[in-house]
Amino acid sequence: MPPESPAARETLGVAHNGIALTEPLVLQSGVTLAGVTVAYQTWGTLNADKSNGVLVCHALTGDQYVIGTHPVTGKPGWWNDLVGPGKIIDTDRFFVICANVLGGCMGSTGPKDINPATGKAWGLSFPVITIPDMVQAQAKLLDHLGVRRLFCVIGGSMGAMQVLEWAHRYPERVFAAVPIAGSYRHSAQNIAFHEVGRQAIMADPDWCQGAYADEGKIPKRGLAVARMAAHITYLSETALHRKFGRRLQDRDALTYGFDADFQVESYLRHQGYTFVDRFDANSYLYITRAMDYFDLAAENNGVLAEAFTGTKVRFCLISFSSDWLFPTVESRAIVRALNAVAANVSFVEVVSDKGHDAFLLDEPEFHQTLQGFIDGSADAHGLPARRKP
Amino acid sequence: MPPESPAARETLGVAHNGIALTEPLVLQSGVTLAGVTVAYQTWGTLNADKSNGVLVCHALTGDQYVIGTHPVTGKPGWWNDLVGPGKIIDTDRFFVICANVLGGCMGSTGPKDINPATGKAWGLSFPVITIPDMVQAQAKLLDHLGVRRLFCVIGGSMGAMQVLEWAHRYPERVFAAVPIAGSYRHSAQNIAFHEVGRQAIMADPDWCQGAYADEGKIPKRGLAVARMAAHITYLSETALHRKFGRRLQDRDALTYGFDADFQVESYLRHQGYTFVDRFDANSYLYITRAMDYFDLAAENNGVLAEAFTGTKVRFCLISFSSDWLFPTVESRAIVRALNAVAANVSFVEVVSDKGHDAFLLDEPEFHQTLQGFIDGSADAHGLPARRKP
Numbered sequence: 001m002p003p004e005s006p007a008a009r010e011t012l013g014v015a016h017n018g019i020a021l022t023e024p025l026v027l028q029s030g031v032t033l034a035g036v037t038v039a040y041q042t043w044g045t046l047n048a049d050k051s052n053g054v055l056v057c058h059a060l061t062g063d064q065y066v067i068g069t070h071p072v073t074g075k076p077g078w079w080n081d082l083v084g085p086g087k088i089i090d091t092d093r094f095f096v097i098c099a100n101v102l103g104g105c106m107g108s109t110g111p112k113d114i115n116p117a118t119g120k121a122w123g124l125s126f127p128v129i130t131i132p133d134m135v136q137a138q139a140k141l142l143d144h145l146g147v148r149r150l151f152c153v154i155g156g157s158m159g160a161m162q163v164l165e166w167a168h169r170y171p172e173r174v175f176a177a178v179p180i181a182g183s184y185r186h187s188a189q190n191i192a193f194h195e196v197g198r199q200a201i202m203a204d205p206d207w208c209q210g211a212y213a214d215e216g217k218i219p220k221r222g223l224a225v226a227r228m229a230a231h232i233t234y235l236s237e238t239a240l241h242r243k244f245g246r247r248l249q250d251r252d253a254l255t256y257g258f259d260a261d262f263q264v265e266s267y268l269r270h271q272g273y274t275f276v277d278r279f280d281a282n283s284y285l286y287i288t289r290a291m292d293y294f295d296l297a298a299e300n301n302g303v304l305a306e307a308f309t310g311t312k313v314r315f316c317l318i319s320f321s322s323d324w325l326f327p328t329v330e331s332r333a334i335v336r337a338l339n340a341v342a343a344n345v346s347f348v349e350v351v352s353d354k355g356h357d358a359f360l361l362d363e364p365e366f367h368q369t370l371q372g373f374i375d376g377s378a379d380a381h382g383l384p385a386r387r388k389p
Numbered sequence: 390m391p392p393e394s395p396a397a398r399e400t401l402g403v404a405h406n407g408i409a410l411t412e413p414l415v416l417q418s419g420v421t422l423a424g425v426t427v428a429y430q431t432w433g434t435l436n437a438d439k440s441n442g443v444l445v446c447h448a449l450t451g452d453q454y455v456i457g458t459h460p461v462t463g464k465p466g467w468w469n470d471l472v473g474p475g476k477i478i479d480t481d482r483f484f485v486i487c488a489n490v491l492g493g494c495m496g497s498t499g500p501k502d503i504n505p506a507t508g509k510a511w512g513l514s515f516p517v518i519t520i521p522d523m524v525q526a527q528a529k530l531l532d533h534l535g536v537r538r539l540f541c542v543i544g545g546s547m548g549a550m551q552v553l554e555w556a557h558r559y560p561e562r563v564f565a566a567v568p569i570a571g572s573y574r575h576s577a578q579n580i581a582f583h584e585v586g587r588q589a590i591m592a593d594p595d596w597c598q599g600a601y602a603d604e605g606k607i608p609k610r611g612l613a614v615a616r617m618a619a620h621i622t623y624l625s626e627t628a629l630h631r632k633f634g635r636r637l638q639d640r641d642a643l644t645y646g647f648d649a650d651f652q653v654e655s656y657l658r659h660q661g662y663t664f665v666d667r668f669d670a671n672s673y674l675y676i677t678r679a680m681d682y683f684d685l686a687a688e689n690n691g692v693l694a695e696a697f698t699g700t701k702v703r704f705c706l707i708s709f710s711s712d713w714l715f716p717t718v719e720s721r722a723i724v725r726a727l728n729a730v731a732a733n734v735s736f737v738e739v740v741s742d743k744g745h746d747a748f749l750l751d752e753p754e755f756h757q758t759l760q761g762f763i764d765g766s767a768d769a770h771g772l773p774a775r776r777k778p
Contacts, residue, residue, distance in 0.1 A: 185635065188653045193621060195617070196621065224592070228588060232578065235578075240578045241576060246684060256517035262584075285647060289647065
């Protein structure tokens with residue numbers, strides 16, 4: 001019997017590809033979680049050496065649908081610009097894997113699932129999960145897929161946290177690591193923004209102390225407000241000004257009311273109220289908590305460098321100059337720690353006015369940096385060179 | 390019969406000093422608002438020349454209780470550091486006035502008051518008010534107090550918007566103007582943050598479409614979330630880091646739950662849930678809307694300088710280096726416009742890591758700058774010199 005077996009999970013009417021873990025996960029909190037499913041997608045083919053695996057780690061509200069058409073929203077995948085045949089993360093060269101994080105709501109086990117002990121949705125009785133827990137689940141998936149060692153692990157924002165955790169916890173399983181627009185620990189300001197989002201969800205009476213599924217309700221208003229607040233932090237002031245300024249929405253003059261007079265208001269409302277159709281409120285609580293708890297220095301006696309002692313992983317860190325959620329200073333702190341242990345590290349601060357969201361967007365300097373690092377690392381890893389167009 | 394008559398208004402069990410305007414206000418929206426009360430406090434004595442009046446304009450959630458003990462919260466006034474006998478805004482020298490803004494909830498007419506036409510609380514039927522409307526009401530108060538021309542009008546944040554409007558609309562009534570940490574128009578990002586706050590309030594079922602007073606309810610949860618989101622923007626990342634970092638609240642280790650593990654979470658919750666005891670949710674909607682609508686350039690053919698053509702007002706602008714809500718670039722834009730009309734203007738960016746809130750705090754460079762400007766202007770205005778301690 002294989003240690004893991006295929007499992008299909010359904011969310012919002014969509015069946016997700018996944019595996020059911022045979023062994024329970026022992027979480028960082030000490031809690032044992034049995035019956036875990038890891039939902040995932042892959043693209044490309046694992047080579048004979050099993051050396052061309054690329055693990056993509058998604059951000060807070062992302063999921064495993066990196067490219068193609070998202071099965072729930074019908075929109076393009078969140079990294080269509082970067083991943084695909086002939087693209088920087090070339091699915092003709094690499095075997096690309098992305099798993100929905102533990103605690104998520106796109107097929108991997110999370111608070112919306114049924115707690116086998118009660119027959120009801122977990123809700124707030126689901127154990128708090130952490131970034132290391134997410135990474136542990138991904139490692140089980142790689143075992144199942146036969147990928148002992150990854151060519152590369154890459155991700156932005158919360159994805160970058162997972163990348164760092166991978167390099168720390170499984171250095172022998174990672175050849176190259178690319179944490180983008182990330183941090184080794186969540187700042188006070190970022191915890192504060194997450195707390196506002198959680199409070200908005202918990203303030204919604206339809207949240208029902210987390211048991212909304214049992215009550216047949218959805219805390220849409222609270223989740224929408226949480227998303228709106230978060231969304232502001234993903235953009236720079238400059239980007240907001242360029243996109244919207246003080247322009248009015250489908251009107252010539254102020255209405256002297258509380259409708260969305262300004263385009264930026266209309267945009268935010270749209271962001272908030274479309275989000276609730278694809279995301280679970282409790283998952284939002286759990287995943288933001290995982291980010292808040294992440295502190296790779298604290299896990300290593302308060303010394304970040306100790307997380308990487310003796311590492312042979314090749315690192316490429318990328319930050320964006322207008323990102324105020326995960327500013328460049330956060331990436332620099334990681335670079336300094338890696339330098340302190342003589343790690344192989346390159347670092348680029350991409351000049352961009354697009355804010356944190358730049359890692360999802362078509363930013364030429366970002367893409368060029370990444371292309372250079374991926375191609376050079378593939379060469380160093382003994383993978384065939386990229387087919388030039 | 391005097392054009393205005395004394396009126397006492399009660400809020401939260403506290404009687405506020407005020408005047409009832411005899412004439413209706415014609416608002417910027419074109420709506421006529423009758424039966425307006427302006428609640429206010431004064432300190433010091435108007436001199437024989439009636440030339441020593443200082444109007445203090447409060448910020449979004451401030452009020453007329455600038456100094457002393459706040460009658461509702463029991464806490465010190467919001468500018469106790471700056472205003473008082475022997476202080477920079479010296480109540481032994483100046484006749485200091487502060488009015489609760491129109492639309493507020495500390496005694497001036499606002500959405501929580503009874504609409505005489507219906508006998509019910511105004512709620513959302515209260516007309517949208519603007520910064521110019523607030524200033525118009527203040528001008529009526531000054532008429533009542535016999536202050537034809539102010540020595541100085543001063544305020545931070547939304548107070549700075551009122552100061553700019555005063556200098557624009559009533560230049561002959563202002564000798565010196567001090568807009569601190571302000572802007573001539575609310576940015577897209579700031580509108581976005583306000584919109585999140587409004588959406589949080591409106592998402593609370595206890596808001597009852599604004600008619601919560603009739604229903605005997607208070608949308609506490611929504612208002613608390615709005616306050617929490619706003620509060621983050623008042624502090625700098627550095628200040629949050631220094632005050633809280635990732636320190637835990639009354640515990641030695643993470644609890645792996647959704648209690649306030651981190652001090653910054655506990656602080657934010659406290660800020661949110663104490664605010665609702667002193668502020669009205671609909672007032673929050675109306676006053677944020679007034680700030681969003683403010684655009685002194687748009688009021689002047691899109692050219693800010695035209696707002697100040699030929700002005701004889703002496704200006705002192707102050708910004709704070711770590712203020713990301715009203716960053717220095719906003720004050721510089723005003724300085725440039727004033728320079729373009731050859732106005733008398735001085736400008737200081739105070740180096741501070743305390744964020745927007747610095748204007749409320751004991752910042753020595755800020756206070757020194759202000760002391761110099763006030764004393765020099767008092768001299769130029771023919772007021773007696775400050776008694777040196």
